[in-house]
Amino acid sequence: MASIGLAFSEEHDMKKLSEKAAKGWHLKKFRLAGYELEKGEPEESIFSIDYRKLQKDEEEEYFELFAYGGWTHVCSSANMHIFKAAPETTPIYSDAESSIDKLARLAKSVNLVASIALAITIVFWVFMTFASGAIQHIAEQGFTYSIIFTVPALMTSGGVYYHMWKNLRLKSKHI
Amino acid sequence: MKSLEQLTDSVFYIMAALTEPRHGYAVMSLIEETTKGTFVVGPASLYTIIKKLAAEHLIQLHDDSNSRRKVYVLTDKGREILLEDIERRKIMIHLAEQGLQRGQK
Numbered sequence A: 001m002a003s004i005g006l007a008f009s010e011e012h013d014m015k016k017l018s019e020k021a022a023k024g025w026h027l028k029k030f031r032l033a034g035y036e037l038e039k040g041e042p043e044e045s046i047f048s049i050d051y052r053k054l055q056k057d058e059e060e061e062y063f064e065l066f067a068y069g070g071w072t073h074v075c076s077s078a079n080m081h082i083f084k085a086a087p088e089t090t091p092i093y094s095d096a097e098s099s100i101d102k103l104a105r106l107a108k109s110v111n112l113v114a115s116i117a118l119a120i121t122i123v124f125w126v127f128m129t130f131a132s133g134a135i136q137h138i139a140e141q142g143f144t145y146s147i148i149f150t151v152p153a154l155m156t157s158g159g160v161y162y163h164m165w166k167n168l169r170l171k172s173k174h175i
Numbered sequence B: 001m002k003s004l005e006q007l008t009d010s011v012f013y014i015m016a017a018l019t020e021p022r023h024g025y026a027v028m029s030l031i032e033e034t035t036k037g038t039f040v041v042g043p044a045s046l047y048t049i050i051k052k053l054a055a056e057h058l059i060q061l062h063d064d065s066n067s068r069r070k071v072y073v074l075t076d077k078g079r080e081i082l083l084e085d086i087e088r089r090k091i092m093i094h095l096a097e098q099g100l101q102r103g104q105k
Helices: A004-020 A056-068 A096-130 A133-174 B009-017 B024-034 B043-055 B078-104
Strands: A025-031 A033-037 A046-051 A072-077 A080-085 B059-061 B069-073
Touching: A004 A033, A004 A046, A004 A080, A025 A080, A033 A046, A046 A096, A046 A133, A056 A072, A056 A080, A056 B024, A056 B043, A096 A133, A096 B043, B009 B024, B009 B043, B024 B043, B043 B059, B043 B069, B069 B078
Parallel strands: none
Antiparallel strands: A025 A033, A046 A080, A072 A080, B059 B069
């Protein structure tokens, strides 16, 4: 199952995983730009994702809390953890404050990638514009390639901030 | 939850549960039992809040805990903050109760 990137489509992806599970296709693990599913019995379940960097000695406590809350750990990759539960289980984030914290953690890593990509692109652009000969030629190619990474990276950052803004609005509505 | 000056309901419940040493999941079940399921804290929220309270030194690991079973309890600073918030909440309740009584007459 493909994904256009969790920063944009987290909710959509989780809903789709739930639809797939109802048809007997279960999440097995993360794959580059998507998820690997495996065939089994149809099952009604809901999915949630959390972003968190865990130290070795924190893992047990973290996963135990989820298990106690009715959430089964399915798979993890690069500080992303997916859980599933029976429909109607209490959501993993029950308040607006901590779900905004979740997005802030995500923004930190996404922004790091975007800034590195942007910096590389700028360096190539400088050489492309001000250098000459072979260096300019290499810089031109480098610029083209780095743009391919930078644009989606910046869009991802934008996506995260959009979600944060949406959450903040939701929070102020509750008050 | 940038500032803990005004505790949210979730933070308040968690701190109230940690007036005595407890595991994370004991905090969850205490809140659920006490409120008869009308207030629940999700595991990701609970974990986030516990980490935050520990970082702000409002709770600490209790002597009984080991790497497998982490037990937390309020620090002196945590007790102080909780007491302040109880006073804040008392004012709210007092105002409402008095108003309701006057309104009945």
